[in-house]
Amino acid sequence: MARNQDLDLGLINRPQYSLSAENPVRLSLTGHKEKITARFDMHFEIELGILVSGRMKRFYQNHEMDLKPGDVWACGMWEPHGFSVKKLPCKVIVFTVYPQLILGANFEELPDFKPISFFTAPPKRRLRLNKEERIKALGLGKRLENAYNCKGMERTALLRVCLYDLLLIMYAARSKRKQNIETADPGSITLINGAIQLVLDSKKLVAEEKAARRCGLSKNSFNALFKRTTGLSFYKFALKYRLSNVAGRLLRTNDPLKAIAADWGFFDASHLHRLFVQNYGCSPGEYKKIHS
Secondary structure, three states, X not given: OOHHHHOOHHHOEOOOOXXXXXXXXXXXXXXXXXXXXOEEEOOOXXXXXXXXXXXXXXXXXXXXXXXOOOOEEEEOOOOOEEEEEEEEEEEEEEEEEOXXXXXXXXXXXXXXXXXXXXXXXXXHHOOOOOXXXXXXXXXXXXXXXHHHOOOHHHHHHHHHHHHHHHHXXXXXXXXXXXXXXXXXXXXXXXXXXXXXXXXXXXXXXXXXXXXXXXXXXXXXXXXXXXXXXXXXXXXXXXHHHHHHHHHHHHHHOOXXXXXXXXXXXXXXXXXXXXXXXXXXXXXXXXXXXXHO
């Protein structure tokens, strides 16, 4: 399989989930009834999934992994990824999560609990569960199927609890193996939260210098810390967040590109057009036609 060709950024689906601090978790429960050769996507939100039944192969750039029931997978912000279904019936449960929820997750009793590392570690070094741990993940999957049918705030609360339960299963597994996963320095997640909030609170371009001052760091130290913690440079994170909102607006409205560019802090329509093509592999107009 030619993974590099399959992961051509211009050919990957980019779903819009519209998650927020108020609505930070989306749960999907999918039963595949036919074998799928390959399907790829990428999105601003991070992803955490459980294979409930069947067999599946997951693809990343320059890496692939075979999954059996109880296995989990993780995908970071704007990380191209894909899958193929190898054995039926194949059922999967997938969390799609607003990144801030994971960045801010912590337990006083577990000072080294840094769940963002599950998503930013190189794909070939991401956690794999053993048989006992897969059984625990499958038990959680049954709870999630019940939570899937709940409504309103009860459902939101249950999804958060189950998400943290899965992260704790993964944390315990990693601790048991004493895996030396590269993570951010102590306190770094709290530090960069201020910079992330600047981006989320503003439609305009947030200068790296301003974000660094918000975190009390020099520009170089801030950039190194941000990339180590999130897997993206601050510039790319901020740009991709704004472009994600541009893409959503293209699908929701018929506003002219000039107006969208002005609202989201781009110099003009041509500036937005150029950056959109670089990141999405097609023009804004083509994107609207393809996804509308």
